[in-house]
C-alpha cells in the first residue's frame with residue numbers, strides 16, 4: 001500500500017490576539033504574560049501520519065486537540081507553520097479537486113436546490129479541461145443524489161430537508177466531482193442516533209463501492225471503531241499523534257450487532273482508555289475552544305464525548 | 311400575509327382528506343366530499359372574515375372622514391376638511407381633465423430615474439467596498455456622516471447647484487435612495503456565513519466564482535431590504551422637493567391646490583401620493599419576497 005496522504009512533522013500555530021477577557025491568555029500556551037501581547041497557540045505539534053490509498057482512517061481526540069486544524073491543512077484551507085502536508089507525494093498548496101470536505105454543519109448553499117448544491121463543484125472546468133453543460137451536470141447530480149439515497153429530492157431546497165438528508169446532500173456534493181480523498185469533520189455529530197447509524201452504514205457502502213481514501217474525524221469512540229480500519233488518537237492540546245489503533249473486526253456486513261462483538265468491545269475499550277486520559281488532561285487545562293468559523297460545536301449538548309461513548 | 315396564515319389549517323385539513331376520496335366507497339365518498347365542501351366553505355369564510363377584520367380599520371377611517379367633517383367639525387374647520395365624497399369627486403375631475411396623470415407621470419419619471427441611478431450606483435459601489443476591506447476602512451466614517459445628513463437638508467444645495475429643473479430633483483431622489491442600498495449591500499456581503507465560504511473554497515471555487523455564486527446570492531435578501539427602504543425614501547424626498555419648487559408633479563399639485571384654495575384637489579393629491587406609496591411598497595415587498603424565498607422559510611424550518 002502506498003501513502004495517499006503524508007503528514008511530516010506538521011506543526012500549526014495560531015497567533016491569538018488577546019481579547020477583552022482572559023480567554024485568549026488562558027488558552028495560549030505562553031499565556032501567563034501580560035494581557036496585551038499576542039500569544040502563540042500551538043494547535044498541532046510535529047505530527048506525522050500516513051494515510052494509505054483507499055484507507056478509511058478515523059481520527060479521535062479531545063475537544064480542541066486540533067482535529068479541525070488538521071483537516072483544514074489536508075483540505076488546503078490553511079498552511080502548516082512548519083512541516084509538510086503531501087497528497088500523492090505533492091505538497092498541498094490549496095484546495096483541490098482531488099480532495100473534498102464534508103462539514104458537521106452541512107454547509108449547503110441555502111439558495112440552491114439539492115441538485116444545484118451537488119453540481120456546484122462541476123460548474124468549473126473539469127480535470128480534462130472540459131466544461132459540463134447544464135443537462136450533464138443535472139444528470140450527474142441525480143446520479144450522486146441517488147447514490148446517497150435521495151433520488152427524487154433534486155428540487156428540494158435545504159430548508160425543506162431534515163438534518164440527515166442535508167448531510168446526505170453534502171456527501172453527494174463532495175463525491176460528485178470525484179475526488180480521491182474525502183475529508184469529513186464530525187459529519188454525523190449533529191444527527192440523532194438512528195440517523196447516524198444509518199448514515200454510517202451508507203458511508204461504508206459508498207466507501208467500498210468507490211474506493212475513496214477517507215479521513216473521518218469524530219467524537220464518538222463507537223463511531224471511530226465502527227468505521228475506521230485504523231483509529232488515530234490525538235493527544236490533548238497541543239495535538240500530537242498519541243497512538244494508532246488497528247481495528248480488527250471480522251465482518252461488519254454480518255447480520256449481528258457488530259457493536260457487541262467481543263473484538264469490537266475490546267478495540268473500543270482500548271481507544272476509550274487512550275482518549276480518556278487525554279480528555280482528563282484537556283479538562284484539567286480548562287481551555288476553551290473556538291473554531292475558525294467562530295462556532296464551538298463541541299459545546300453543543302448531545303455531542304459530548306460522554307454521550308457518544310455511552 | 312395574515313390571510314394566508316388563517317387559511318392554512320383549513321386548507322391542509324382539506325388536503326389531508328383529499329386522498330381518502332380515491333379508495334373509499336361512493337357513499338363514503340359523498341360524505342367525504344361534503345366535508346371537503348364544508349372545509350372549503352370554512353376556508354372561504356375564514357379568509358373573508360380576516361379580510362373584513364383587516365378592512366375594518368380602513369372602513370372606520372373612511373367613515374370618519376366622510377361623516378366627521380359634517381357632524382363633528384366646527385364650521386370654520388369644515389372648509390379645510392372636506393368629506394370623502396367631495397375629495398373623490400375632485401379626484402374624478404382631475405382624472406378626467408388628465409391632470410392627475412400628468413402630475414403622476416412627472417413624479418414617476420423623476421423617482422424612477424433617481425431610484426434607478428441609486429440602485430446601480432449603490433449596489434456596485436457597495437459590492438466594491440465590501441470586497442476591498444481597505445476601501446471600507448477609508449470610506450466608512452465618511453459614509454456614516456453622509457448617511458446621517460438628512461437628504462432634505464441638502465435640498466437647497468442641490469437647487470443652487472443644479473437649478474430648480476429636473477436634475478436637482480432626480481439627484482436628490484438618487485441621493486436619498488443611494489445610502490440604504492449602499493449600506494445594505496455592504497452589510498449583506500459582510501454577513502455571509504463564513505462556513506459557506508470555507509465550503510466554497512474547499513470545492514475549489516475561484517475568487518470570482520466565490521463572489522458570484524456564494525457571496526452575491528447570500529447577500530441578495532439584505533440588498534433587497536435596502537432597496538425597499540430606498541423606495542420609501544425616494545418618494546418621501548421627491549414629494550418634498552416638488553413642494554418646494556416645481557411646475558409639475560404630485561408635490562406641486564398638493565401645494566398649488568392649497569395656495570389656490572382648492573382644498574378637495576389638495577386632498578385628491580395627497581390620496582394619490584399615499585396610493586403611489588402603497589403600490590411601490592407592495593411591488594418591492596413582492597420582489598424582496600421572491601428573491602428571498604429560500605431564506606423566509608429558514609426561520610420556521612431548521
Ligand SMILES: Nc1ncnc2c1ncn2[C@@H]1O[C@H](COP(=O)(O)OP(=O)(O)O)[C@@H](O)[C@H]1O
Pocket residue numbers: 014015016027041042043061062063064065066067068069070237287288289290291292298
Ligand atoms: N483560526 C484560529 N485562530 C486561533 N486559534 C485557533 C484557530 N483555529 C483553531 N484554533 C485553536 O486551535 C485549537 C484546536 O482547534 P480545533 O482544530 O478546532 O480543535 P478540534 O480538535 O476540537 O477540532 C483550539 O484551541 C482552537 O482554539
Ligand SMILES: [Mg+2]
Pocket residue numbers: 067068185
Ligand atoms: Mg473540530
